[in-house]
Amino acid sequence: MASTTERDAMRRALSIARLGPRGVNPQVGAVLLSPEGDVLAEGWHRGAGTPHAEVDALSKLAPGAARGATAIVTLEPCNHTGLTGPCSEALIAAGVIRVVYAVADPGDRSSGGARRLRAAGIDVEAGLLEEEATALLDSWLTVQRLGRPHVTVKWAQSLDGRAAASDGTSRWITGPAARADVHRRRALADAIVAGTGTVLADDPALTARAEDGSLLPDQPMPVVIGSRRVPDSAVLRAHPRGFLQYAGDRASGGLAAALEDLRRRGVQRVFVEGGPAVAASFVRERLADELLVYVAPVLLGGDRLALHDIGVTTMGEARRLAVASVTPLGDDLLFVARPLEGDE
Template sequence: MTSQRHETDAMRRAIELSRRGPANGANPRVGCVILDAEGRVIAEGWHRGRGTAHAEVAALGALADRALAQGATAVVTLEPCNHTGATGPCSEALIDAGVGRVVYAVADPGASSSGGGERLRMAGVDVEEGVLGDEAEENIRPWLTSIRRGVPFVTVKWASSLDGRAAAADGSSRWITGPSSRADVHRRRAEAGAIVAGTGTVLADDPSLTARDSDGRELSEQPIAVIVGRRSVPRDSRVFAHPAGAIEYPSRDLSGLLTMLAERDVRHVFVEGGPTVASAFLAAGLADEVLVYLAPTVLGGPVTAITDVGVRTISEQARMRFDHIELLGDDVLLVARPLTTNDLPTKEDD
C-alpha cells in the first residue's frame, strides 16, 4: 500500500503538472499522478483545456499497460468530476479502470460536477480528501472562488511611485516601473479570462490590452478585452484588433459586468485600466485581490493611482492583509487581499 509520504510527494507533483494547463479558460487546472502499490509513479496527466481529456483520464491513458491501473492509487488535485460534459465523468473512468484508491486535495464545488468522491466510495474505492489542500486551493483560487460565488474572481492592479502617483503632472506614465514588473503583469494578464480598462485609459493611451513576452510577441493565452465606460471609443483603436476579441460595456454597473462575464465562462477578471475603473471596483467592494507594483521614484502632482473609494472617515477604511511581497528588479510587488471574518481579531487575541 502506498505511504502517506508517497502520496504527499505525488500530490505536490500533481499540482506542478496542473500548471502546464491553460489558466484562463472555463475549466480548472488539474493534475493527476498514478502510483503503484509500492508508491512508484507509473503515469502522469494534466488537463490541457476545454474539450480535452481530464487529468485522470489523461493519466490513465499514459499507462504503459492499462492493467497497471488495477489496485493503483490515483492522486489528483481536484475531486474527480461526476458528470458528463464535453467529456465523461472521471469518477466512472477511475472505477472502470479498477483503481483501488483515490486521493484528492480539494472538493469540487460545482453544482453538477461534484460528488465524484462519494461515487467512488459507493463503488468500493478507498477515498481520501484534503492532502495538500491549502496548496492545491491556492493553485486554482480564482477558479474555485468563481465557481463558489457565481461571478469571476477580480484582481485589481496598478503601478505607482512611492508617493502613490500613477503618472507625472502632465499625464505621462511610461515607464514608472521596470521591465521585470511589466513582464510579471503580462504573465498575469495571460492567466486571466478578461482584462478590464476604462474608456479614459483607452482614449488616452490606445493600449492593445494583450499579453506579450519581453520581445513584444503575443502570448498563446489571451484575455478578452473589456472596455468599461459611457464614452465612445474609435473603431480604429488598437484594442479592437485584440486576438481574443473586445467587448464594450457602456455602463457603470460593475456587478452586472461580472455577471455578464460569468455567462461567458470567464472565471478571472484582471482590472488595470486606469485610476477611475480601479477605484470603482474597490469602492464597490468587488476586489478579491490587489496588486501594487511600487517603483522607487517620487513624482508628486495630482495623478494618484487610486481616487475616491467611498471612505469618508478612518473607521470606514478598507482594511486588507498582505499576502505576498516580491522584489521585481528595482520594484516591489505588493499583493493584498481584503480581510475576511477569519482575519478579524477574536476576544482571545485581545
C-alpha cells in the same frame, strides 16, 4: 495523514496539470501509486470532451493493474456524467483503495465524488497542498463558486501612493522588469479592462507585448468600462481582437453585469488595469479577487492617487487583505494581495 510519497506525487500532479489547456474546464493532474508507493501511471485533462485526469491515468494501465492503488488528484474526482463519465465511478471500478485530492469540487452537478468514493469503502483524504492547487485553479474556482470571471486588479504607484505626477504624466513610474511582468500577466488573462478615462487620456493599445515590442502569442480581449465614446483615432480600434465596451454604471447593471456577459463569452480571467477610478470601482463593489500593486521607489506628491474612493470612511470599514507574496522586480516591488475571507 498523507505520506511524504503522496505529497511528492501531489506536487507531480500539480506540475502535469499545467500541461492541459486553460479554458472552461479546469486543469487537473492525477498520479496513481502502487501499494508500495511506486508511480504506476499519471494523466492530465486535455480539454473539453477528453478523458479527465484520473481516467487518462487509468487508461495507461492494463485491466486490473490499478487494484489496491492510491489515486493522487489535484481536484476532487467528479461525480456526474457530462461529455465523459464520472471519475469517482471509474476509480471504484478500477479497484483503487485510497484517494487523496487537493481541492474540493464546488460545482453543483460535479461535486460529491468524495462522498461517493467513501460510500464504496474507499479511504479519502482532502486538502493535500490545497493552497497550491487553489492558486492553479483560481479562475475556474471563481466561476464555479461565484458565477463570474476571476478578477485581478493591477496598478502601479509611487512609494507615496500616486499613479501620476501633478501634470498627469505617468510613464514610467516602474522600471522595465515590472513592465515585463505586467505584460506576461496580461497574456495569461482572457480579457483586459481599462476605463474610458485612461483610454481617452493615454490612448493605450491594451496588448500583451514582449520586451522587444512584438505581440505575444496570447492576446486578451480588450474591454472598456465607461459610457464615453472611444475615438475613431484610438489605437485600441486597431487591436487584433477588436474590443468590447460596457457602460459599467448602475443603470446598465454595473460591473457585475459586465462580468456576467464576459462569462457567457467564455472569459474566466479578467485583468483590470488602466485607471484609478475603474480599479476603485471593482474594489468598492467587492469584485476584486486579487490585487497586484507595483510600487516604485519614487515620490511624486500631489493628488493623483493610485486608487480613488472605495467607500471606506472609517478604520472599521477598511478592506483587510492577506499578502500572498512580495517580489522584487529590479528597483520595484510587486505586492500580491487577496481580500481576507469574509471581506470579499
